[in-house]
Amino acid sequence: MSTKLIRLLHLLLVNLLLIGCSGYSENEIGDIIAPITLTSGKSKQIVVQDIFYTEKHEIFFKNNDQLSINYNSGNDTITIIPNPGFDGITSLNFEFDDNMYDIPLIVKKEKLYEFSFKPDKDYEELTLFGSFNGWNRHDIFMNDEDGNGVFTASAALEPGVYQYKFFGDGEEIVDPLNPQKVPNGFGSFNSVRIIEENDVDKLFLHIDTYDLNSIRGSYSFIAEYKNRSALLPEEVFAYLDNNQIDDKYLEVKGSRIIIHIPREELGDNDLLRVIISKNGRISNMQYVFLFDGEPASNENFTWYDGIIYSLMIDRFNDGDKSLNKPVQHDSLLKKANYMGGDLQGVIDKLNEGYFTDLGINTLWISPVYDNPEEAFREYPAPHRYYSGYHGYWPISPDKVENRFGDLAKLKELVKTAHNKNIKVLLDFVSNHTHEQHPYFKENRNWYGQLELPNGELNLRKWDEYRLTTWFEPYLPSFDYLGSPEAVEAITNNAVWWLKQTDADGYRHDAVKHVPNLFWRELNKKIREQVAAHRDFPVFQIGETFGSYELISSYVNNGQLSSQFNFNLYDVAIPTFIEKNSSFDRLDKEMNKTFSIYGNIHLMGNVMDSHDKNRFMAYADGDLDVSEWSAVETGWNNPPVVDNPDNYKKLNLYYAYMNTIPGLPVIYYGSEFGMSGASDPDNRRMMRFGNQLSEAEKRTLSENRKIINLREQHTALRYGDFYTLQADENIYAYMRSDMYERLLIVLNKSATEQNIDIRIPIYYEVKELKSLYDTSIVVVTKNSCKVVVNGNGWQIYSLN
Numbered sequence: 153m154s155t156k157l158i159r160l161l162h163l164l165l166v167n168l169l170l171i172g173c174s175g176y177s178e179n180e181i182g183d184i185i186a187p188i189t190l191t192s193g194k195s196k197q198i199v200v201q202d203i204f205y206t207e208k209h210e211i212f213f214k215n216n217d218q219l220s221i222n223y224n225s226g227n228d229t230i231t232i233i234p235n236p237g238f239d240g241i242t243s244l245n246f247e248f249d250d251n252m253y254d255i256p257l258i259v260k261k262e263k264l265y266e267f268s269f270k271p272d273k274d275y276e277e278l279t280l281f282g283s284f285n286g287w288n289r290h291d292i293f294m295n296d297e298d299g300n301g302v303f304t305a306s307a308a309l310e311p312g313v314y315q316y317k318f319f320g321d322g323e324e325i326v327d328p329l330n331p332q333k334v335p336n337g338f339g340s341f342n343s344v345r346i347i348e349e350n351d352v353d354k355l356f357l358h359i360d361t362y363d364l365n366s367i368r369g370s371y372s373f374i375a376e377y378k379n380r381s382a383l384l385p386e387e388v389f390a391y392l393d394n395n396q397i398d399d400k401y402l403e404v405k406g407s408r409i410i411i412h413i414p415r416e417e418l419g420d421n422d423l424l425r426v427i428i429s430k431n432g433r434i435s436n437m438q439y440v441f442l443f444d445g446e447p448a449s450n451e452n453f454t455w456y457d458g459i460i461y462s463l464m465i466d467r468f469n470d471g472d473k474s475l476n477k478p479v480q481h482d483s484l485l486k487k488a489n490y491m492g493g494d495l496q497g498v499i500d501k502l503n504e505g506y507f508t509d510l511g512i513n514t515l516w517i518s519p520v521y522d523n524p525e526e527a528f529r530e531y532p533a534p535h536r537y538y539s540g541y542h543g544y545w546p547i548s549p550d551k552v553e554n555r556f557g558d559l560a561k562l563k564e565l566v567k568t569a570h571n572k573n574i575k576v577l578l579d580f581v582s583n584h585t586h587e588q589h590p591y592f593k594e595n596r597n598w599y600g601q602l603e604l605p606n607g608e609l610n611l612r613k614w615d616e617y618r619l620t621t622w623f624e625p626y627l628p629s630f631d632y633l634g635s636p637e638a639v640e641a642i643t644n645n646a647v648w649w650l651k652q653t654d655a656d657g658y659r660h661d662a663v664k665h666v667p668n669l670f671w672r673e674l675n676k677k678i679r680e681q682v683a684a685h686r687d688f689p690v691f692q693i694g695e696t697f698g699s700y701e702l703i704s705s706y707v708n709n710g711q712l713s714s715q716f717n718f719n720l721y722d723v724a725i726p727t728f729i730e731k732n733s734s735f736d737r738l739d740k741e742m743n744k745t746f747s748i749y750g751n752i753h754l755m756g757n758v759m760d761s762h763d764k765n766r767f768m769a770y771a772d773g774d775l776d777v778s779e780w781s782a783v784e785t786g787w788n789n790p791p792v793v794d795n796p797d798n799y800k801k802l803n804l805y806y807a808y809m810n811t812i813p814g815l816p817v818i819y820y821g822s823e824f825g826m827s828g829a830s831d832p833d834n835r836r837m838m839r840f841g842n843q844l845s846e847a848e849k850r851t852l853s854e855n856r857k858i859i860n861l862r863e864q865h866t867a868l869r870y871g872d873f874y875t876l877q878a879d880e881n882i883y884a885y886m887r888s889d890m891y892e893r894l895l896i897v898l899n900k901s902a903t904e905q906n907i908d909i910r911i912p913i914y915y916e917v918k919e920l921k922s923l924y925d926t927s928i929v930v931v932t933k934n935s936c937k938v939v940v941n942g943n944g945w946q947i948y949s950l951n
Contacts, residue, residue, distance in 0.1 A: 180206065180249070181204050181206060181248060181251075181253060181394060182205075183204045183205060183709040184393065184394065184423050185203065185204060185253065185254075185255050185256070185394045186256075186708075186709075186750065187255075187256040187257065187258050187427075187437065187750075188203075188232070188244075188255060188256070188257050188258070189257075189258045189259075189260065189747075190232060190234050190257055190258065190259045190260070191234070191259070191260060191261070191262050191308070192234050192235070192236055192237070192238055192239050192259055192260065192261045192262065193233070193234065193235070193236035193262075194233070194234075194262070195231050195232065195233040196231070196232050196233075197229050197230070197231045198229060198230055198231075198232070199227075199228060199229050199668075199672070199710060200223075200228045200229065200230060201228065201672050201675075201676070201709075201710035202672070202708040202709060202710035202711065203230075203255070203708070203709060203710070204709050204710075205675070205676065205679055205709060205710060206248075210248065210249070211223075211246045211247065211248045212246060212247045212248075213244065213245070213246045213247075214245040214246065214247075216242060216243075216244060216245070217235075218234060218235050218238045218242050218259070219232055219233065219234055219235070219242070219244065219257070220232070220233040220235075221233075221244070232244070232257070234257070234259045238259055239259050239260055239261045239432065240259060240429035240432070240434065241256065241257065241258060241259070241389045241427055241428075241429040241434065242257050242259065243255065243256060243257065243389070243396045244257055245396075252395065253394045253395065254391060254394060254395055254396040255394075256389065256391060256396075256425070256427070256437075258427075258434060260310070260434070262308045263308065263309065263310070264306040264307065264308055264309075265306060265307060265308075265309050265345070265347065266304055266305070266306050267280050267294075267304065267305055267306070267307065267316065267318075267327075267345075268302050268303065268304045268329075269294065269302070269303050269304075269318050269325070269327065269328075269329075270301050270302045270303070271301075271303065271320065271325075275320035275321050276321055277293070277320065277321060278293070278294040278303050278318060278319070278320045279291065279292055279293050279294060279305070279318070279319045279320075280292040280293075280294055280305040280307065280316060280317075280318060280319075281316065281317060281318075281319055282307075282314055282315050282316025282317065282342070283314050283315045283316070283699060283700075283719075284307050284308075284309055284314050284316070285307065285699075285701075286698065286699035286701050286702055287615070287699065289319045292305045292307060293305065294318070309345075309347050310347065310744075310747060311347045311348060311349035311740065311743070312346075312347055312740050312741065312743065312744040312747075313344060313345075313346050313347075313723070313737050313740045313741055313744070314344070314345045314346075314347070315334065315336075315342035315343065315344055316342065316343050316344075316345060317342055317343060324340065326340070326341050326342070326343050327343035330343045330344070330345070332344040332345070332346070334726070335776075335777065335778030336778075336780075337778060337779070337780025337781070338780065346737070346740065349743075354376070354377065354378060354433075355375070355376070355377045355428060355430060355431075355433040355434070355435045356375075356376045356377075356435060356436060356874065357373055357374070357375055357376075357409075357426060357427065357428055357435040357436055357437075357438050358373060358374040358375075358376060358872070358874070358888065358912065358914055358915075359373055359438050359440070359871070359872050359888050359889060359890060360372040360373055360374050360408070360890070360914075361890055362440075362447060362890045364445045364446060365415075366415060367414070367415055368412050368413060368414050368415055369412075369413045369415065369418055369442075369445040370410055370411070370412050370413075371410070371411045371413070371424060371440060371890070372408060372409065372410045372411075373408070373409045373410075373411075373426055373438055374407055374408050374409070374914045375407045375408075375409065375428055375430075375435070376407070376912065376914070377407075377430060377431075377433070379430075379431055381431075382406070383404055383406070383407055383409070383428070383430065384404070384430075385399050385402050385404050386399075387428055387429055387430045388402055388404065388409055388426065388427075388428055389426070389427050389428070389429065390402060390409075390411050390424070390425065390426045390427075391423075391424070391425045391426075392413060392417065392422055392423075392424055393419075393422055393423055397411060397413070401413060401414075407914075409426065411424065411426065413445075415445065418442060418444065418445040419444075420443065420444060421441075421442070421443060422441075422442040422445075423439060423440070423441055423442070424439070424440040424442060425437055425438065425439055425440075426438045426440075436746070436751050436872065437750065437751060438751075438872060439750070439751065439752045439870070440870075440889075440890065441454065441456070441870060447866075447870070447889060447890040447891065448866060448869075448870050448889075449866055449891070450864070450866060453513070455689070455691050455713065455754055455815075456752065456754065456815075456869055456870060457513065457863075457869050458513060458514045458575075458691070458754075458815045459511055459512055459513050459514060459810075459815070459816055459818070459859060459862060459863060460512075460514045460515075460516050460577070460693075460756065460815055460816065460817045460818065461507060461510070461512040461514065461515050461516065461817075461818045461820065462516045462659075462761065462762070462817055462818065462819045462820060463498065463515065463516070463517055463518065463820040463838075464493070464518045464542060464543075464762055464820065464835055465493050465494065465495065465497075465498065465517055465518050465520070465543065465553075465556050466490055466491055466492070466493040466494075466518075466541040466542070466543075466555070466556070467491055467493050467541075467820070467835050467836065467837050467838060468493040468497055468498060468501075468820055468838045469493055469494075469497030469498060469500060469501055469838060469840075470491075470492035470493055470494060470497050471494055471495070471496030471497030471498070471499065471500045472494050472496040472497070472557070473492065475492075475494050475554070475555050475556070475557065476490070476492045476555070477490070477554075477555055478490045478491075478539075479525065479526065479527050479539040481526070481527035481537055481539075483527070483536075483537045484527040484537045484538070484539060485536070485537075487786075487787070487832050487833065488527075488536065488537065488538040488539060488541070488832055489527075489539050489541060490539055490541045490555055491541070491837050492837075493556075493837070493838070494555065494556045494557055495520075495552075495556050495557035495561045495562055495564075495565050496557060496561065498515070498517065498565055499561075499564060499565050499568050501840075502565070502568045502569055502572055502574070503568065505572075506840070507572070507574055508572055508573075508574070509856065510818075510823060510855075510856055510859055510860075511856065511859035511860040511862065511863045512574065512818065512859070513573065513574055513575065513863070514574065514575045514576075514577060514656075515569055515574055515575070515576050515577065516576075516577040516579065516659045516693075516817075517565075517576065517577070517578065517579065518542060518543045518544075518579050518762070519542070519543030519544055519546065519578075519579040519580070519581055519661075520543060520552050520553060520556060520562055520578065520579075521543055521546035521547070521548060521551070521552070521553060521581070522546070522547050522548040522551040522552065522553050522554065523539075523540025523541075523543060523545045523546065523547060523553055523586070524539075524540050524545055524547055524586055524588055527539050528540075528545075528624070528626050530624065531611055531612075531624055531625060532612075536787075538832075540553075540586070542762070542835070543579065543581075544581055544661065545585075545586040545626075545627065546581055546585050546586060546589060547585070547586045547588040547589050548589065548590070549589075549590070549591065549645050549648075550645075550648065559652065559653075562653055563652070563653055563654070566653050566654050566655055567654070570654070575656040575657070575691075576653075576655045576656055577655065577656060577657045577658055577659050577691065577693070578649055578650075578653065578655045578657075578658055578659070579658070579659045579660075579661060580646055580649070580658045580659070580660050580661065581661045581662075582630070582642055582646070582660065582661070582662075582666050582670065582674075583623075583629055583630065583661060583662040583665045583666050584622070584623060584627045584628060584629045584630065584662075585627070585628065585630075586626060586627060587626045587627070587628060591638075591641065592628050595637070595638070595641075597635060597637075598630055598631065598635045598637060598638035598641070599628040599629060599630055599631055599635075599638075600620040600622070600628070600629050600630070600631040600634075601620075602622055602625060602628070604617075609622075609625070610622055611623075611624070611625070614665075614697075615698075618664060618665060619632075619633065619665060619666070619667055621665065623662075629665065630642065630666075632666060632667050632669065632670045633667055633669070639669065639670050639673055640673075642670070643670065643673050643674040643677050644677070646658065646674055646677075646678075647674075647677050647678060647681050647682060650678065650682050650690065651681070651682060656688070656690065656691060657690045657691035657692050657693070657713075658690075658691075658692045658693070659693050659694075659695070660692060660693070660694040660695065660712065661695055662695060663694035663695055663696045663706055663712070663715065664696040664697070664698055664702060664703075664706070668705065668706065668711060671706060671710075671711035671712060672710050672711055675692075675710055675711055675712075678690050678692075691713050691714070691754075692712045692713045692714070693712065693713060693714040693715060693716065693754075693756055693815075694706055694707075694712045694714070694715040694716070695715065695716055695763075696715050696716075696718075697718055699719075700719055700744070700748050703715050703718075703719070704748050704749065707749065707755075713754055714753075714754040714755055714756060714815070715755060715756065716755070716756040716758055716761075716817065717745060717749075717755040717756060717757055717758070717814060718758070719741065719744075719745070720738075720741055720742065720745050720755075720757065721757070721758050721759075721764075723737060723738050723741040724738055724741075724805070724808070725767070725770065725777055726777045727900075728771075728801060728804065728805050728808070728900055729770045729771060729777050729801070730777060731880075732880065733880075734878070734879055734880045735878040735879060735880070735881075735882065735883035735898070735900075736878045736879060736880075738878070738883070739875050739878035739883065739885075742812065742873070742875075745813075745814075746813070746873070751813060751872060751873060752813055752870060752872075753813055753814055754814065754815060755814045755815070756814065756815050756816075756817045757809050757812060757814040757815065757816050757817060758809075758817045758819070759802075759805050759806070759809055759819065759822055760819050760822055760834065761817070761819050761834075762819070762831065762834060762835055763831065764834065765779070765780075765782055765828065765829055765830055765834060766791075766819075766821075766822065766826060766827050766828040766829075766834050767801075767802055767805060767822060768791070768793055768798070768799070768802060768822075768825050768826065768827040768828075769782070769791040769827050769828060769829055771798045771799075771801040771802055772791065772792075772793045772794060772795055772798045772827065773795075773798075774789075774791035774792075774827065774829070775791065775829060781830050782829035782830045782833075783829070783830040783831070783833075785829040785830070785833075786828065786829030786830050786831075786832065786833025786834070787833070790827075790828065790829060790833050791827040791828060791829055791833075792827060793825060793827050793847075796845075796847035797943075799825045799847055799848070799850070799851040800942070800943035800944065801900075801943055802822070802825050802851060802855075803851060803854045803855060803858070803943075803945070804898060804899075804900060804943050804944065804945055806854075806855045806858045806859070807858050807896070807898060807945035807947070808883070808898055808945075810858050810859055810861070810862040810868065811862065811868050811885075811887060811894075811896045811947065812873070813873055816859070816862065818859070820838055821836065821838055821839070823851075823852050823855045823856070823859075824839075824844055824848040824849070824851050824852040824855075825847075825848055825851045826838075826839070857924075858945075861923055861947060865892065865894060865923070866889050866891055866892070867887045867888055867889045867891065867892045867893065867894045868887055868894065870889045871886075871887035871888045871889040871892075871893075871894070872886075872887065872888055872889075873885060873886070873887060874886040874888070874912070876895075876909060876910065876911070877907070877909070881899060881900055881901040881905060882897065882898065882899055882900075882901075882905060882907055882940075883896075883897075883898040883900075884896065884897045884898070884907065884909060886911075886912075892949060892950075893915060893917075893949070893950040894923075894947055894948065894949060894950070895909070895911070895920060895946075895947070895948040895950060896945070896946070896947050896948075897909070897938055897940050897945065897946045897947075897948070898940075898945050899940040899941070899942065899943065899944050899945070900943060901942055901943070902942045902943060903942045904939060904940065904941050904942055904944075905939070905940050905942075906937055906938075906939055907937065907938050907939075907940060908935065908936075908937055909935070909936050909937070909938055910934060910935050911931065911934045911935070911936070911950070912934070913934050915934075915950060917931045917934065917950045917951065918930075918931055918951060919931055919950075919951050920936060920938070920948035920949070920950060920951070921948060921949045921951055922946055922947070922948055922949075923947045923948065923949055924945070924946055924947055929948065
């Protein structure tokens with residue numbers, strides 16, 4: 153390959169170790185280049201800007217015998233093809249602005265798994281589709297190769313849990329020979345296939361300790377693997393920021409790895425990453441965030457420390473009754489109208505310390521745009537009328553909804569939050585506006601067409617016309633692919649709101665309905681015009697419902713910092729609600745998440761949201777977990793918590809959500825167990841203090857304790873994740889960083905459980921101390937027995 157050949161890039165795609173949008177510098181790579189996962193013998197094309205951002209891409213790659221590399225300057229992409237016989241870890245080395253950088257590459261061999269189906273009738277076209285191909289019904293074709301009536305197809309799968317169906321001539325078909333199936337939320341079922349990992353081949357890299365002196369920093373790790381052959385230095389790959397660490401700084405003693413970094417090589421803010429490739433297996437990657445050589449502590453806030461509280465302004469707190477002005481319409485019911493919440497109400501709760509006491513350090517507030525003064529009728533039956541109380545029907549690019557306050561009040565909210573060490577995320581709507589918006593009135597060509605060529609209305613065709621569909625006839629969607637002017641105007645508007653308010657970032661609505669080119673342009677402008685003038689990176693988290701492939705395609709250094717992890721949520725809800733649903737499946741989904749976003753990531757973990765049924769509606773039996781949409785229940789028979797014992801299930805989910813990798817997202821009211829079916833019932837008016845029942849007060853107190861434990865313990869934010877037990881009732885796992893090791897035990901059984909725990913021998917543990925009730929458990933020969941109440945949890949510190 154020519155030395156001149158490829159120019160390019162930095163920072164990766166999808167493992168997402170980015171700390172949001174980092175500051176901008178023309179000739180400097182400021183992002184962390186995340187590992188790129190590849191398949192042996194198969195090409196992968198990546199947009200350079202998604203790997204890293206700089207104004208110019210003058211990059212020259214060194215040859216790598218294991219790879220073929222091609223850079224296309226025309227579309228600014230790089231294509232990487234690993235050799236067919238190679239799997240493991242390697243580094244792609246390149247030069248940029250007289251500096252050398254390394255991109256970690258994880259190369260895996262493809263494993264194909266066969267699916268078969270013998271139909272009882274003829275189909276012109278038969279396909280396999282599922283969570284492994286983004287539910288694309290026209291991608292994997294099934295064939296009857298030998299004419300015996302059995303149609304087969306293969307899919308490349310890694311260990312994990314997959315849902316699938318067959319598709320024949322417009323008919324979705326559940327696998328009749330597979331008894332494992334789950335409700336799909338649409339009145340039917342999906343078949344489930346589980347691909348197990350061979351425990352004999354398990355390779356795990358444990359984090360250990362560190363020592364920092366005036367000469368060097370030493371950071372140690374321990375490799376766990378079944379094959380006791382000696383660990384070799386060439387099997388260890390370590391990176392400080394974006395450079396592979398030279399072997400001379402690696403010390404390997406048996407299964408222990410010590411990395412010695414000269415003190416002068418340690419900066420103010422570094423990331424140490426270590427991974428092992430041995431005997432055809434690849435370990436987890438360990439991440440150690442360093443500040444002046446010290447691992448991340450409670451003294452250094454990054455977005456990995458984020459604990460997000462999501463609130464709907466109109467439904468949170470009425471701080472200024474002079475603004476109350478519900479929309480007048482004879483068919484508009486109270487639940488779909490303005491209820492009086494405003495920006496002053498949020499400010500009041502900030503000043504009262506409500507969020508601080510709860511352990512919250514980030515607020516995500518619903519859209520602040522001015523919305524219509526009238527009610528509008530929803531297109532689907534039964535065609536109810538709604539107001540724009542939620543904020544998602546913008547009619548102005550720069551005015552705040554008058555029922556909430558004004559721009560000065562919004563600035564006051566942000567300033568008040570910052571004085572309380574709380575960051576603020578605004579909610580940005582980029583997919584559409586209301587038809588009353590001046591953009592639509594003056595620039596109709598910026599928007600797509602409501603009518604399709606076949607005469608159908610392009611309404612709510614979420615996947616079929618993902619980038620052009622309208623939500624309602626009065627909510628026109630932008631046509632960004634056909635209108636560069638729209639991209640320019642809306643990205644400029646997003647920058648304007650950040651500059652005007654000093655907000656710390658965005659939650660982005662309906663991300664998958666907006667093309668990637670929009671997010672790249674927005675990211676570029678935020679880096680250059682906002683982040684470059686701030687001391688802390690801008691954070692952007694998106695909302696996308698879809699496959700891992702679709703969701704992760706927006707999460708990289710060139711687009712968004714994060715998205716909500718709805719794939720994990722979809723498995724977690726039935727796990728915690730259904731008696732016969734095992735933690736084993738949730739653990740497999742957790743590991744699938746790690747394989748996509750990294751073991752430490754910024755994805756948002758949710759329990760409920762303004763688009764989801766509230767958890768307590770499931771926990772108290774008002775809704776079945778198969779009911780994805782429960783709109784009519786919310787209108788006609790809104791859930792009420794009848795059994796206070798079921799609040800324990802909510803506390804248990806909080807313990808889970810606040811002790812796993814990713815950022816917990818607390819939806820207002822869930823901290824005390826507010827119930828609710830689908831929108832708008834899941835958007836009830838918030839309650840405080842004596843408005844809560846005694847059971848709700850106890851629930852709030854318990855959840856406050858859980859959230860504050862996350863805030864206090866770095867291992868719950870930066871630690872690795874090691875599963876000890878995952879079965880029908882018990883989920884036990886370790887979170888460890890270089891300061892502490894924590895054991896989390898969740899019991900979803902209604903009865904007390906005595907659990908035998910075996911702790912890795914490397915940890916040399918003598919006792920466990922509960923962070924919940926200070927009880928002590930003695931450990932003998934790495935084994936102990938812990939007792940956890942029914943629907944209860946424990947977090948132990950290992951001493």
